[in-house]
Amino acid sequence: MNNKHTNWYKNAVIYQIYPRSFCDTNNDGLGDINGIISKLDYLKELGVNCVWLSPIYDSPQKDNGYDISNYTDIYPPFGNMNDCKKMIAEMHKRGIRLIMDLVVNHTSDKHKWFIDAIKDKNSPYRDYYYIRKGKKNGKKPPNNWKGFFGEGAWTRIEGTDEWYLHLFTKEQPDLNWENPKLREDIKNILRFWLDLGVDGFRCDVINLISKKQDFKSRFPKPALTGSDAFINGPRLHEYLHELYRDVYANYDCMTVGEAVMATSKVNISLTDPAREELDMIFNFSHTDSDNIGGVKYFYRKFKLTRFKNRLNKQQVSLEGKGWNSLFIENHDQRRSVGRFGTVEGNINSSKALGATYFFLKGTPFIYQGQEIGMRNAHFKSMDEIKDVESHNIKGILDKMPLPKKKMQQIIYDVSRDNARTPMIWDNSEFGGFSNIEPWIRLNKDKDIVNVKNALEDKNSLYYFYQEMIKFKKEHQVITDGSFKMIAINNPHIFAYVRENEDEKVVVISSFSNKPRKFKYLERLCDSDIKITNYEKHEKALQPFEVRVYLIDKK
Ligand code: ISL
Numbered sequence: 001m002n003n004k005h006t007n008w009y010k011n012a013v014i015y016q017i018y019p020r021s022f023c024d025t026n027n028d029g030l031g032d033i034n035g036i037i038s039k040l041d042y043l044k045e046l047g048v049n050c051v052w053l054s055p056i057y058d059s060p061q062k063d064n065g066y067d068i069s070n071y072t073d074i075y076p077p078f079g080n081m082n083d084c085k086k087m088i089a090e091m092h093k094r095g096i097r098l099i100m101d102l103v104v105n106h107t108s109d110k111h112k113w114f115i116d117a118i119k120d121k122n123s124p125y126r127d128y129y130y131i132r133k134g135k136k137n138g139k140k141p142p143n144n145w146k147g148f149f150g151e152g153a154w155t156r157i158e159g160t161d162e163w164y165l166h167l168f169t170k171e172q173p174d175l176n177w178e179n180p181k182l183r184e185d186i187k188n189i190l191r192f193w194l195d196l197g198v199d200g201f202r203c204d205v206i207n208l209i210s211k212k213q214d215f216k217s218r219f220p221k222p223a224l225t226g227s228d229a230f231i232n233g234p235r236l237h238e239y240l241h242e243l244y245r246d247v248y249a250n251y252d253c254m255t256v257g258e259a260v261m262a263t264s265k266v267n268i269s270l271t272d273p274a275r276e277e278l279d280m281i282f283n284f285s286h287t288d289s290d291n292i293g294g295v296k297y298f299y300r301k302f303k304l305t306r307f308k309n310r311l312n313k314q315q316v317s318l319e320g321k322g323w324n325s326l327f328i329e330n331h332d333q334r335r336s337v338g339r340f341g342t343v344e345g346n347i348n349s350s351k352a353l354g355a356t357y358f359f360l361k362g363t364p365f366i367y368q369g370q371e372i373g374m375r376n377a378h379f380k381s382m383d384e385i386k387d388v389e390s391h392n393i394k395g396i397l398d399k400m401p402l403p404k405k406k407m408q409q410i411i412y413d414v415s416r417d418n419a420r421t422p423m424i425w426d427n428s429e430f431g432g433f434s435n436i437e438p439w440i441r442l443n444k445d446k447d448i449v450n451v452k453n454a455l456e457d458k459n460s461l462y463y464f465y466q467e468m469i470k471f472k473k474e475h476q477v478i479t480d481g482s483f484k485m486i487a488i489n490n491p492h493i494f495a496y497v498r499e500n501e502d503e504k505v506v507v508i509s510s511f512s513n514k515p516r517k518f519k520y521l522e523r524l525c526d527s528d529i530k531i532t533n534y535e536k537h538e539k540a541l542q543p544f545e546v547r548v549y550l551i552d553k554k
Pocket residue numbers: 063066067103148168204205258260296331332333389416
């Protein structure tokens with residue numbers, strides 16, 4: 001068969017839109033599709049050539065759209081199918097492709113499959129989910145597995161002795177991928193969107209779709225009890241290849257899978273082109289470097305060498321074997337400002353971090369607002385936080401013998417809502433996001449950090465990102481060159497070389513607030529500096545200085 005799947009994703013710079021918080025055009029306090037359309041010229045100007053859109057499907061919004069009740073319709077407050085088609089056309093007109101978020105590990109409990117499954121024991125949809133008899137005459141869950149939001153992974157179906165599996169909230173029942181009929185339905189959903197013109201998918205928690213079928217309790221209990229059964233389950237590769245063979249191969253589309261707790265080995269096996277599964281995955285090893293065991297609530301002091309080592313491992317292990325995604329933010333992570341060695345209020349530090357991740361080998365992603373240096377929300381009460389995860393965790397922590405004030409502060413600091421406050425377009429009352437009070441409060445620093453200010457300041461982070469995107473497009477070495485870390489043990493400086501036959505790029509960033517000497521600089525010429533955040537270059541690197549050198553080898 002003719003494989004239509006090409007490698008355009010290697011040249012993509014992808015901008016993630018969280019629709020709820022991007023731009024509200026009908027003044028209901030929620031972002032919408034028309035809002036996205038109204039900002040496409042802004043994205044074109046920035047230079048990105050692809051958008052990843054977080055879910056816009058119909059949904060009760062228990063988890064902001066990551067709980068889908070209808071895969072082929074739009075959540076009405078965001079717009080309708082015609083708006084969606086218009087958005088796709090307007091994007092394509094500007095040379096911007098679109099990848100949709102695809103959430104197929106679970107549905108909403110309001111999806112017609114699930115409603116039917118629990119209503120009728122003989123329903124063909126019953127086997128679309130994991131429904132099992134509880135222990136102790138149905139009074140206790142079938143096993144001791146735990147989900148990602150801290151709760152037990154089973155909920156009892158009211159008035160029965162049966163329970164259903166859900167790895168996220170109880171309103172997000174897990175789909176049973178063992179059932180071939182379900183897999184055919186999923187493929188049809190993929191085809192529906194590809195035929196409509198979308199260019200690919202960001203596949204939500206994709207490495208959870210296969211589960212070990214023993215459904216036994218695990219002892220002793222690890223923190224995420226049962227994870228050996230549901231992370232990278234036994235049929236994961238088979239299912240992904242099946243989707244590739246039956247769907248992706250017939251379209252020029254790309255896929256990026258969110259892989260929870262992925263090791264390099266898993267990363268290679270999921271992205272090796274010969275296996276025909278996914279084009280790339282999100283590997284969180286570097287964003288997890290400031291916490292213990294991948295649990296964001298157990299955060300620890302940032303250490304540059306740890307961050308460097310983890311990114312180095314991602315880069316080196318995939319060389320010649322698979323493809324990387326590059327990111328420092330998304331809708332689940334707190335903002336990068338003030339994180340990963342940067343300092344809030346110091347734009348140079350965000351430029352240093354920006355160039356550091358952006359020129360690694362792989363496809364860079366930019367999360368909405370990252371390009372203007374949007375900061376964390378600095379929440380002061382649980383009422384300001386809407387995220388179901390934060391509220392669930394708060395309930396659980398409150399029952400534990402832990403220092404209450406400290407735990408509360410941790411929730412404020414790491415809540416996913418830090419990334420979900422409205423995009424700030426200007427300094428008007430509601431930040432140009434809306435004309436009414438939005439669904440979640442605006443950042444208090446909206447008069448400082450907003451798009452209008454960024455566009456008026458030639459030294460803004462926005463223009464720095466614009467410059468980086470342009471540079472990447474103009475120099476193939478950023479896409480295909482080899483990667484080599486320099487001075488991996490240096491605790492203040494992140495430096496690496498990208499090189500192909502024609503060109504060599506050296507990226508050097510200081511993560512220190514003091515001047516730092518760096519021996520490697522002696523080998524380089526100031527006249528080769530193409531991107532930087534300082535006008536003059538001293539012998540030593542200035543605080544948070546970044547220099548991107550381009551050396552022509554011909
Ligand atoms: O954010 C997390 C923990 O705080 C992650 O564990 C996150 O839940 C995990 O990466 C899965 O995320 C994805 O699936 C979830 C959804 O809530 C997230 O927004 C989505 O990105 C369930 O669909």
